[in-house]
Amino acid sequence: MKNPSLANPAPLRRRGRTLAEEAVNSLTESIQEGKLQPGDKLPTESEIMAALGVSRTVVREALSRLQASGLVETRHGIGTFVLAPPADSQSPFRIDTAAMGTAMDVLAMLEFRVSLEAEAASLAASRRTDEQLRAMRRALDDLKRTAGEGKDSVGSDFEFHLAIARATGNRYFTDFMGHLGTMVIPRSRLHVSAVEREQYLERVNFEHESIYDAIERRDPEGAKAAMRMHLTNSRERLRKASAAAAS
Numbered sequence: 119m120k121n122p123s124l125a126n127p128a129p130l131r132r133r134g135r136t137l138a139e140e141a142v143n144s145l146t147e148s149i150q151e152g153k154l155q156p157g158d159k160l161p162t163e164s165e166i167m168a169a170l171g172v173s174r175t176v177v178r179e180a181l182s183r184l185q186a187s188g189l190v191e192t193r194h195g196i197g198t199f200v201l202a203p204p205a206d207s208q209s210p211f212r213i214d215t216a217a218m219g220t221a222m223d224v225l226a227m228l229e230f231r232v233s234l235e236a237e238a239a240s241l242a243a244s245r246r247t248d249e250q251l252r253a254m255r256r257a258l259d260d261l262k263r264t265a266g267e268g269k270d271s272v273g274s275d276f277e278f279h280l281a282i283a284r285a286t287g288n289r290y291f292t293d294f295m296g297h298l299g300t301m302v303i304p305r306s307r308l309h310v311s312a313v314e315r316e317q318y319l320e321r322v323n324f325e326h327e328s329i330y331d332a333i334e335r336r337d338p339e340g341a342k343a344a345m346r347m348h349l350t351n352s353r354e355r356l357r358k359a360s361a362a363a364a365s
Contacts, residue, residue, distance in 0.1 A: 137172050137173075138179040140170075141176055142184060155200060160181075163178065179276065179299060182296055183297065224356060232346055235282070236342045236346040238345070240342040241286040241287070243341040246336075247285070250285040254285070254333065257277040258278055258326055260274040261278065275322075283296075
């Protein structure tokens with residue numbers, strides 16, 4: 119099995135974008151330039167990490183976005199492979215996440231996400247498989263572990279929301295969340311003390327568990343209400359933090 123090289127083997131550097139976005143760009147460029155052909159197996163996560171100088175979390179988010187965009191597919195236990203573009207492919211809907219540079223931008227996005235993700239949670243509660251539920255559980259457990267160790271848990275937070283989108287069985291929810299990536303997680307914009315951060319994470323974990331519990335028991339209305347409350351609370355937390363920072 120050949121293992122084509124990446125378009126940009128040099129370690130990534132931030133240029134107004136997140137490292138995940140740069141990784142997506144590098145892999146996409148390799149596909150568009152033909153260095154990675156339909157049917158080719160992508161390098162392993164470890165190989166991509168070494169080539170681009172990024173963490174495993176960054177690589178996994180980049181691969182999730184590529185999968186959501188329909189450029190690759192992951193075959194469990196085998197690897198990730200490049201897909202052939204559809205014959206009638208058109209430019210997909212895009213939101214420039216790199217332009218979301220202020221807290222007000224993220225507040226507006228949270229407001230937009232309330233209706234979208236509340237419905238996604240409702241559909242997930244009706245349609246989820248046992249494996250999809252386990253993916254949500256893994257994301258929450260990883261979030262608690264990394265947060266408890268004082269590490270960056272934004273990636274795990276995003277994976278939880280992405281797992282819910284996938285459980286809808288509607289690729290448009292997955293495409294949308296995969297495109298937005300971790301830029302939409304408000305915690306990445308909060309600058310708080312260690313005590314405030316711990317209290318914040320306790321509230322977020324409680325809200326996440328409420329969403330999970332409703333999806334687990336296949337309660338669409340309960341899942342919708344729990345997701346709506348979570349995102350509304352997230353917006354209010356970010357608004358208060360931004361107001362305090364400006365005062």
